[in-house]
Amino acid sequence: MGVTILVPYPLEKKTGPEVIEDLAKRLLAMQATPAGQFLVDGDIFDNPTMNKTKIHVMHNSEYPASVFSILDNGQKQIPLITDLIFDLLMLKVSPTYQSKKSLKIESKGPRYELGDFLIKLGSVTMSQNQNFKGILIEVDYRPCLVPALCWDLMREFMQGFLGQHAPTTVPAYFTTNIPMNPVQHFQRYNDTYQPIDTVQQYLEHFNNFRKQTQAPMMMTPRN
Amino acid sequence: MAQSVSVSVEAPIENQILSIDYDGTEVYATPLTQSEYLTRNAARINFSKTIDSTEENKEEEQTIQPTSNPFENILNKLKEAYTEVTVLHDVLSIAKEKHYLVLDPVPIHEPIEVKPMAVVYARKKALGMAGNILISGAERLKRLDNGPDFQIELLRLRQNWRLKKVSDNIIGDLSFRTAGSKFMHPGNFEVSKADESEMKGPNPSTLSVTIPSDLQGVAYIKVVTQKDQEDLCSANVSTIDQKCKLQVGEISSWQKKFEFAQNVLFCKELFNQLAREAVQLQATIPHVVIGNQIRATLLPGIQLIISLCHSNSYQEFQEENKKKVDDLHDHVLEHSLHQLLREIHYKNVHFPIPHSGHAVGIAKKRLLAGPHSYDRHELWEITKSQNQTLLEQIIAQAQHVFMRKRTQYVLDTLARDVKDPQITSHWNALNSPTLSWVKINITTHGYDTITRTSLVIHVKERSLKAICRDGRVMHMSYEPQELRDLILQQICQHQISGLQSLSRCMAWQLLSNSNHLGIGDVEPLGNANSILISSPLGDRVIAVQVRCDPQIVVKVYVSHSPKEFFTSGPLVQGKHWENLGSEFKEVNFEKMEGRNFLNKMEFLMAALTKIKE
Numbered sequence: 001m002g003v004t005i006l007v008p009y010p011l012e013k014k015t016g017p018e019v020i021e022d023l024a025k026r027l028l029a030m031q032a033t034p035a036g037q038f039l040v041d042g043d044i045f046d047n048p049t050m051n052k053t054k055i056h057v058m059h060n061s062e063y064p065a066s067v068f069s070i071l072d073n074g075q076k077q078i079p080l081i082t083d084l085i086f087d088l089l090m091l092k093v094s095p096t097y098q099s100k101k102s103l104k105i106e107s108k109g110p111r112y113e114l115g116d117f118l119i120k121l122g123s124v125t126m127s128q129n130q131n132f133k134g135i136l137i138e139v140d141y142r143p144c145l146v147p148a149l150c151w152d153l154m155r156e157f158m159q160g161f162l163g164q165h166a167p168t169t170v171p172a173y174f175t176t177n178i179p180m181n182p183v184q185h186f187q188r189y190n191d192t193y194q195p196i197d198t199v200q201q202y203l204e205h206f207n208n209f210r211k212q213t214q215a216p217m218m219m220t221p222r223n
Numbered sequence: 224m225a226q227s228v229s230v231s232v233e234a235p236i237e238n239q240i241l242s243i244d245y246d247g248t249e250v251y252a253t254p255l256t257q258s259e260y261l262t263r264n265a266a267r268i269n270f271s272k273t274i275d276s277t278e279e280n281k282e283e284e285q286t287i288q289p290t291s292n293p294f295e296n297i298l299n300k301l302k303e304a305y306t307e308v309t310v311l312h313d314v315l316s317i318a319k320e321k322h323y324l325v326l327d328p329v330p331i332h333e334p335i336e337v338k339p340m341a342v343v344y345a346r347k348k349a350l351g352m353a354g355n356i357l358i359s360g361a362e363r364l365k366r367l368d369n370g371p372d373f374q375i376e377l378l379r380l381r382q383n384w385r386l387k388k389v390s391d392n393i394i395g396d397l398s399f400r401t402a403g404s405k406f407m408h409p410g411n412f413e414v415s416k417a418d419e420s421e422m423k424g425p426n427p428s429t430l431s432v433t434i435p436s437d438l439q440g441v442a443y444i445k446v447v448t449q450k451d452q453e454d455l456c457s458a459n460v461s462t463i464d465q466k467c468k469l470q471v472g473e474i475s476s477w478q479k480k481f482e483f484a485q486n487v488l489f490c491k492e493l494f495n496q497l498a499r500e501a502v503q504l505q506a507t508i509p510h511v512v513i514g515n516q517i518r519a520t521l522l523p524g525i526q527l528i529i530s531l532c533h534s535n536s537y538q539e540f541q542e543e544n545k546k547k548v549d550d551l552h553d554h555v556l557e558h559s560l561h562q563l564l565r566e567i568h569y570k571n572v573h574f575p576i577p578h579s580g581h582a583v584g585i586a587k588k589r590l591l592a593g594p595h596s597y598d599r600h601e602l603w604e605i606t607k608s609q610n611q612t613l614l615e616q617i618i619a620q621a622q623h624v625f626m627r628k629r630t631q632y633v634l635d636t637l638a639r640d641v642k643d644p645q646i647t648s649h650w651n652a653l654n655s656p657t658l659s660w661v662k663i664n665i666t667t668h669g670y671d672t673i674t675r676t677s678l679v680i681h682v683k684e685r686s687l688k689a690i691c692r693d694g695r696v697m698h699m700s701y702e703p704q705e706l707r708d709l710i711l712q713q714i715c716q717h718q719i720s721g722l723q724s725l726s727r728c729m730a731w732q733l734l735s736n737s738n739h740l741g742i743g744d745v746e747p748l749g750n751a752n753s754i755l756i757s758s759p760l761g762d763r764v765i766a767v768q769v770r771c772d773p774q775i776v777v778k779v780y781v782s783h784s785p786k787e788f789f790t791s792g793p794l795v796q797g798k799h800w801e802n803l804g805s806e807f808k809e810v811n812f813e814k815m816e817g818r819n820f821l822n823k824m825e826f827l828m829a830a831l832t833k834i835k836e
Contacts, residue, residue: 001598065592065602083593195596 002118002142003150003193006201007158007167008208009135016123016132020109023121023137026161032114038062040122040199041106042206045090045097055097057090058199068199079196102127105206107136116143117157124209133209136202137162147174148190173201245356373416373429380414380430384481397438397485399492403568406492411435412484432477434484440535441483442490446556447528448521448621458557460493461486487533493564494531500614510614519614521622522685522701529617559620559656563613620656622684626701627659630682633703634663637710641775643667643819644717646710657684663710665717670821673728674721676713680706711771715752718769718777721821726756729828731765740768756828763831764804767824777820780807781831 011019028034038061045055052074059067067086071078090097107122118140124133139158144150151170158166174189188197238251255263292298318324377393380386385396398410417431443461447454494515501510501517511518515531588605591597597605611619631650638646644667651660658681665676681688687699689709699705716738723733734755741750751770757763766780785801810827817823 001601062598063596064599065589066594066596068596081594081596083590195598 001145001193001195002116002140003144003147003154004138004140004198004201005147005154005158005167005171006198006205007137007139007162007165007171008205009137009162009165011135016135019135020121020123023161024110024112027112027114027119027121030114030161032112032119035111035113035118037108038111038120038122039106039108040202041104042203044100044103046100047097049096055090056203057087058202060195060199060202062198063195066195068196070200070203077200079200081196103210105133105209107202107206117141119161124206126209133212136205138198145192146190147188147193151189171201173197173204246360376430377414380477383478386414395481397434397481397488399485399489399568404492406488406495408488408491410438410485410488412481430477432480434480438484438487440487440533442487442531442533444490444493444560445528445530445532446560446617446621447530448625449526449528450524458560460557460560461490490531490533493560494529496564496567497529497614497617500612504612504614517614519618521618521625525625527618527621556620556624560617563616567613619684623657623659623682626682626684626687629701629703630661630680630687630706633706634661634710637707641714644714644721646714658682663713665714667717667721667819667821669818670721670725673724673821674717676717676720678713708772711775714775715769715771718775718820719752719754719767722754722756722767722824725821725825726828729825729832730759731756731828731832732759732761734764758828758832760833762833764807765824765827765831766807777812779810779812779824779827781810781827782807 009019009023014022040058040060042056042058045057047053054072056070056072057067058069065084067082067084069080069082069086071080090099103126105124105126107124109120109122112119112121118138120138120140122136122138124136125131126133139154141150141154141157147170155166155168170189175187238254241250241252243249314324318326377386380395385401386393387396388394393414395412395414396410397412398404398406398408400406400410412435413433415431415433417429441461443459445457445459447457494517497517498512501512501519504510506519508520515533517529519527519529521527592602592605631648634646634648638648644665647664647666649662649664651662654660660679660681662677662679667674677692679690681690685701687701687706689697689699689706691697691713697709699709719736719738723736726733734757736754738752739750740753751768753766753768755764755766757765762784764782764784766782768778768780770776770778782804784804786803786805791798791800812823815823815826817826
């Protein structure tokens with residue numbers, strides 16, 4: 001539990017595994033300790049009769065007992081956190097909601113611990129044929145729960161190992177107003193961080209990757 | 224021949240009354256069964272007569288058959304009746320004349336000769352017998368009013384114990400099944416009405432109670448921690464109060480009987496559970512279960528022995544109790560043992576809601592883990608706390624009890640042995656069964672405001688954690704020597720830092736200070752602490768060395784400048800060289816005036832300070 005910030009990392013004429021390896025080397029040089037693997041996956045269920053309604057079902061290995069699902073009807077998103085049996089439930093409603101296998105996307109890779117920070121280097125692949133899409137880096141600062149209180153620290157830390165690709169401004173996810181909140185202009189930036197926030201950030205980036213039609217240029221083998 | 228009219232006779236619905244008792248109860252004859260009825264009827268039949276009548280009937284049928292008149296039969300009967308009535312009329316009219324026929328009256332028996340005295344005796348005897356019956360009945364009623372009544376006592380029993388009726392017997396249940404126990408022993412007892420012979424003694428009871436033989440007697444579970452062969456602490460677990468002394472009559476009352484039997488059942492169940500766990504647990508040093516004894520190793524050299532004691536009579540139990548030394552008894556341990564079993568029972572009965580089909584037996588926390596999105600660490604904590612068995616928890620608690628005692632002992636002996644400075648330890652009164660903490664203050668008498676060293680020690684199951692004033696955290700094992708070394712080291716530091724603050728007050732200058740003096744004899748653990756201070760004019764220097772191993776030793780050295788006896792030689796020629804400090808001379812610190820180290824140092828510094836003219 002803590003504040004998590006998700007950053008896409010450009011490939012810059014390298015292959016995915018190469019970039020991951022570079023970053024891992026940097027982390028190890030900073031005396032981070034490897035702490036296993038992680039996996040975040042996202043699945044889309046959509047209803048053929050209702051055009052825009054989709055259910056995003058996501059799993060995060062950091063929260064192994066939960067299934068995160070987000071109902072998206074175009075205008076707003078309704079999150080729901082459930083037990084693992086939710087997956088079985090989705091199979092039961094298969095006539096209404098059908099899984100789009102081709103849009104299944106996942107981010108997986110090594111996980112490192114460095115003091116209070118938890119760093120995950122994820123390579124994003126889409127559909128079953130392992131279509132490589134890009135790299136997502138997750139940085140988690142565990143002792144803090146409010147993004148506003150630890151953003152500066154996290155930014156500095158990210159600059160430490162991401163260099164110029166580190167974000168300089170607060171990610172848009174935190175600065176947009178929360179629609180449901182009665183207090184106007186209340187942003188997630190000042191709110192308590194929830195596990196669902198991590199998942200929603202992933203969803204945002206996954207959707208971006210899905211829209212990105214052409215494969216990243218790094219996928220083409222270098223001659 | 225005249226034909227009889229057939230009249231059907233039915234047996235009465237009510238049973239026949241055989242006899243009526245004196246108190247008015249009617250004893251009925253049991254109704255006849257079908258076969259008995261048949262045999263009785265068959266016995267009444269005169270078979271020879273029946274054969275005749277059937278023959279006659281046949282003849283009659285033959286005579287009647289030709290007459291076609293349907294009223295022939297009735298006409299004949301009327302004729303016969305008419306004939307008989309006329310005959311009777313004739314007889315009566317003849318008898319009236321009294322010439323030819325005389326009617327004799329029915330002879331009456333002669334009255335029996337009555338002897339008045341015999342009647343009196345007979346009546347007296349009969350009245351006496353009737354009176355006896357009434358008196359015995361009245362006595363019985365009286366006894367029922369005053370003495371215990373079976374029904375009322377049964378009702379009282381029913382209020383406290385579970386009873387059910389199986390055919391003619393009353394069976395009760397002693398087991399803890401309603402409280403969530405899953406122990407297989409039936410724990411039944413039987414209640415019956417006591418005979419007159421049993422209703423004697425100080426507290427007569429109309430109930431007689433039969434308890435299975437394996438539940439009779441007194442049982443308790445004895446928990447002992449042992450170092451080598453010496454008992455360190457013990458606790459007895461049973462549901463009855465072991466201290467109370469019961470009278471003979473009380474023991475025989477059914478209430479006490481049940482309590483004892485239930486206690487035996489409780490102890491058996493507890494031991495059964497523990498023995499099962501001891502066999503299943505994979506400990507580094509395996510637990511041993513032999514007969515009625517479980518042995519587990521807490522810390523090296525220290526064993527936890529749990530044994531089931533079952534004696535068949537209450538007297539033996541009381542005698543044993545008298546022998547026991549009460550000092551060793553640990554009530555806290557006993558209480559937590561009770562609490563642990565209760566928790567298991569509670570969990571067996573109370574399933575967390577919601578009770579969906581797949582969720583039975585899963586902890587509430589685990590059910591919430593999904594919707595509350597627990598992360599990996601939290602989930603791991605849940606599984607860790609869930610899978611702890613009863614024996615593991617007992618061992619953990621016993622280990623903690625032992626660690627606490629050891630820590631207490633080390634601190635107390637140190638506080639006793641080290642007079643200067645004072646060590647005070649504050650134990651937290653409220654603690655968990657496996658974690659407690661103690662705050663240690665090291666102060667010097669009279670200089671409390673100048674310096675105080677405090678540290679907190681967390682006593683866990685097998686380890687200690689010390690948090691010092693400066694924020695350093697030290698983890699120690701269960702060995703008491705480690706704690707002892709830490710406290711001694713803290714005392715040394717306290718003395719040095721106290722002297723530092725004191726010198727500042729006295730306007731002396733701190734020249735150097737080291738917590739780990741690299742010179743001098745090599746010590747097995749830790750190093751000496753040292754401090755060097757000079758007087759305000761710089762003409763005196765005091766050096767102090769505090770060693771902590773194996774006990775606190777303080778050495779104080781003083782150096783003068785200018786040198787007291789300076790003679791310029793060929794090597795050191797100038798007069799100004801006398802300002803170099805002279806050699807350090809040791810002060811006989813033991814003989815100095817002052818109550819403690821800082822007090823002595825204050826006197827020393829005061830004596831060595833020269834006021835500028």
